[in-house]
Amino acid sequence: MAKSNKPIVWGLFAAGGTVTAFITPVLVLLTLLPVVGVMPELLVYDNLHAFAGHWVGKLLLFGVIFLVLWHAAHRLRITLHDFGVRADSAVAVIVYLAAAAGTLAAAYFLLRI
Amino acid sequence: MSERIVELEVLRFNPETDAEPRFQRYSVPCMNEWVVLDALNHVKEAIDPTLSYRWSCHMAVCGSCGMMINGEPKLACKAFLRAYDGVIRVEPLANFPIQRDLVTVIDDFITKLKRVKPYLVPKSDQPVEAGEFRQTPAELKRYKQYTLCINCMLCYAACPEYALVPKFIGPAAISLAHRYNEDSRDGGREERQQEIASGEGVWECSFVGACSEVCPEHVDPAGALQQVKIRSTVDWYQEHLMPWSKK
Numbered sequence: 353m354a355k356s357n358k359p360i361v362w363g364l365f366a367a368g369g370t371v372t373a374f375i376t377p378v379l380v381l382l383t384l385l386p387v388v389g390v391m392p393e394l395l396v397y398d399n400l401h402a403f404a405g406h407w408v409g410k411l412l413l414f415g416v417i418f419l420v421l422w423h424a425a426h427r428l429r430i431t432l433h434d435f436g437v438r439a440d441s442a443v444a445v446i447v448y449l450a451a452a453a454g455t456l457a458a459a460y461f462l463l464r465i
Numbered sequence: 466m467s468e469r470i471v472e473l474e475v476l477r478f479n480p481e482t483d484a485e486p487r488f489q490r491y492s493v494p495c496m497n498e499w500v501v502l503d504a505l506n507h508v509k510e511a512i513d514p515t516l517s518y519r520w521s522c523h524m525a526v527c528g529s530c531g532m533m534i535n536g537e538p539k540l541a542c543k544a545f546l547r548a549y550d551g552v553i554r555v556e557p558l559a560n561f562p563i564q565r566d567l568v569t570v571i572d573d574f575i576t577k578l579k580r581v582k583p584y585l586v587p588k589s590d591q592p593v594e595a596g597e598f599r600q601t602p603a604e605l606k607r608y609k610q611y612t613l614c615i616n617c618m619l620c621y622a623a624c625p626e627y628a629l630v631p632k633f634i635g636p637a638a639i640s641l642a643h644r645y646n647e648d649s650r651d652g653g654r655e656e657r658q659q660e661i662a663s664g665e666g667v668w669e670c671s672f673v674g675a676c677s678e679v680c681p682e683h684v685d686p687a688g689a690l691q692q693v694k695i696r697s698t699v700d701w702y703q704e705h706l707m708p709w710s711k712k
């Protein structure tokens with residue numbers, strides 16, 4: 353029996369899952385801070401803009417967005433499969449294209465900063 | 466020792482004579498500390514000798530008494546009656562064809578088990594004089610948990626992927642392959658990977674985790690499968706991006 357090529361999509365999915373697990377709680381906390389009236393210097397627009405303007409910041413943001421979108425796409429593919437949607441190839445093409453479109457858009461906007 | 470009457474609703478089916486399965490009620494006088502298997506044994510001895518089911522050890526070791534108890538895969542010898550109120554529904558393990566009453570046809574699992582070579586494939590032939598194969602406690606720990614599997618197939622009855630895609634090799638067989646792959650004395654990993662790293666193998670798993678919830682021996686097959694996915698992914702990158710790094 354031939355070995356599967358699934359590792360390509362699964363490797364990115366696993367990496368995205370790990371990133372999401374670490375990043376999501378931090379994002380939730382940071383979003384809640386201004387809600388309770390705390391506005392650290394770090395979150396001021398100019399600072400965030402400067403962060404996204406540096407090439408290291410761009411690279412980090414791009415990496416996170418790419419992996420997280422890929423993770424979401426693959427998760428959706430599995431969930432649809434679990435719900436009994438058997439058109440796996442079609443589903444795969446659609447969700448991965450959506451992730452790719454989001455990734456390209458992220459690259460485009462990051463490069464414009 | 467107190468006694469109570471337990472109502473059992475047991476699936477009965479004889480494919481040779483019955484068009485479809487039916488449920489039969491038994492009122493069974495049971496001791497408080499009995500398990501479901503004791504109640505079934507009482508039915509067989511005193512009420513209805515035609516009832517068929519598998520069991521052997523009565524101590525959660527042989528793995529033959531797996532059945533659905535109130536819809537959950539359980540070992541009948543580990544399912545205490547005092548944990549249930551009202552009528553207890555007993556059915557054969559889900560996802561397997563019925564041979565008779567609570568006895569299932571397990572050929573599919575046995576075939577898959579054979580495919581993954583669940584035994585040591587020595588790295589090299591060594592004469593007896595060469596002595597024993599030594600292992601450090603750390604090397605033992607890598608796979609010890611996966612040796613606890615008793616082949617009860619509860620994980621197959623719980624697995625929604627196996628229900629959807631019957632060719633999926635499934636939790637226990639892949640966990641056992643992993644058990645030998647992780648053994649420092651073993652040299653058969655590449656042969657096993659041909660089976661478990663295939664489309665019918667570990668990649669059919671979507672990490673639902675039901676197998677680990679029902680496993681009576683705490684093998685954690687879902688964890689084993691995740692490890693197999695990681696190792697197979699590393700393999701894939703090595704084989705495709707660094708073909709010279711053949712281990």
Ligand code: SF4
Nearest residue numbers: 614615617618620680
């Ligand atoms: S992994 Fe657990 S549930 Fe599955 S066959 Fe082995 S002991 Fe039973």
Ligand code: FES
Nearest residue numbers: 522523528530542
């Ligand atoms: S009778 Fe052996 S496991 Fe239940």
